[in-house]
Amino acid sequence: MPVRSTSIDRRRLLQQGSCGLLGLNLGGLMWARQLAAADPPPTVAPPSIRSCIVIFYYGGPSHLDTFDMKPDAPAEIRGEFKSIATSVPGIRISEHLPHTSKLMHHVAVIRSMHHTNRLHDSASTESLTGRQSPVGDREEFAPIPQFYPCHGATISYMRREQQIDVPHAALPWVFHNVVDTPCQGGGFLGASYDPFQINGDAAEIDYQAAMFTRPADISIERLRQRRALAEKLASNPALDRLPKSQQLKALYGKAIELMQSEEVAKALRIDDESVATRETYGMYSDKVAEGVRQVAGHRLRGQNVLLARRLVEAGVPFVNVYDFRQQGQNWDSHADNFAEHKNRLLPPADKAYGALIEDLQERGLLESTLVVALGEFGRTPKINGNAGRDHWPDCYSITLAGGGIQGGQLFGESDRHGAYPVLDAVTPADLAATIYWRFGINHRAEIHDRSGRPHRLADGRPLKELFG
DSSP states (O other): OOOOOOHHHHHHHHHHIIIIIOOSTTHHHHHHHHHGGGSOOOOOOOOSOSEEEEEEOTTOOOGGGTTSOOTTSOHHHHOSOOEEEOSSTTOEEETTOHHHHTTGGGEEEEEEEOOSOOSHHHHHHHHHHSSOOTTOSOOOSSOOOOOSOOHHHHHHHHTGGGOOSOSEEEESOOOBSSSBOTTSSOGGGOGGGSOEEOEEETTTTEEEOGGGOOOTTOOHHHHHHHHHHHHHHHTOGGGTTSOOHHHHHHHHHHHHHHHHOOHHHHHTOGGGSOHHHHHHHOOOOSOSSTTSOOOTTGGGHHHHHHHHHHHHHTTOSEEEEESOOBTTSSSOOSSOHHHIIIIIIHHHHHHHHHHHHHHHHHTTOTTTEEEEEEOSOEEOSSOOTTSOOOEEOSSEEEEEEETTBOSSEEESEEOTTSSSEEESOBOHHHHHHHHHHHTTOOTTOEEEOTTOOEEESOSSOOOGGGBO
16 A cells, blocks of 8 residues: 655644754654654565665766777777776776776676766756656755755655664765755655755864764753653644644653764764775875865765764664765866866766775675666767767666675677667666665555655666676
């Protein structure tokens, strides 16, 4: 039976809680737990994985210069880079991915991903929700509300009865073009299913989350007093529109529990890691090489990926890592594509990705953790007049590792110029269905938007052939 969303009530109560009674930035995760009782919990099969890390390379890496090189194509298509051998005989990738090349036996490359969105924000939306935005293919130069929930929000909703403290975390940054790209939160499920947002300080290379920051004048005892007062208010018949007393009691109890909890709070203390481990993932100045422009937040790129591993160890099931924050500072290589990829973009990404796969394997976490690495599209086969490549959603590459993947695979195939799929075309809906399937969630299940209309979780099909 379809599960009907109570997102209208949830959103109203979240606003009441965060702006009135609580006065703390703790609302989303806790209101979700209490209000979910209004919906019968869905049936979820035993999962094949415990966690998923999605690394999102905002701006669109060039597939032709990374995982789908075309050495026999004309010079204006094949570009400047050479390919190198990998740990899997017959699979060759870019010379600027040496760390990944040594671990290809853990990795599956999909070379036939495609969709129809040619602009960053709409392409990001379909990539991270599995559906095109209702407004179609456009850049969000003016704020619009997110409609479809992102993968992490959907999984949190479908597994809400599990009462996980932090079901979904997002690492720096909330990415945007001019305004925040509307694909990073709960969408029509409500703000209760937005991710646990972690902020980073690039200068100090450390992390904070408001959930664990209690104002100096609010003690645990004061929280307990507020909980008692809220119970009295909620039991007043004149205030029957407020949540019931047991809900408020549980809400404040959850706030106190999180304030005193160490697991996720400890995971944020990244300086507990050895210097050697942190350097394995990558610690950088704001300038990778002479002549390469500075990029705000660049120093956090490798550390974000390390923190994702720490959050998985702390029991967070779904972690988004956003490699760049905004336009002008990302993978959007309309000019100087080869210098940008060689000097600034690929080395830190390759180092961190390789370190993550190896680290998860050594810690016994790779089999239970699916790692998805992708951008919102690829780049044009033909090099433009500025030595760059432009947007190209018609065919591009993504990688999957861990989570039961049979490593060392190439799935799908592009034509001789890397322009269009010619075998086993894959869509973002297929990726969404695959992620849900690995978590034991039926991708055909329905959730309802605020008007009551049903929506399947994903309209694609799980790529079961990639897994053992």
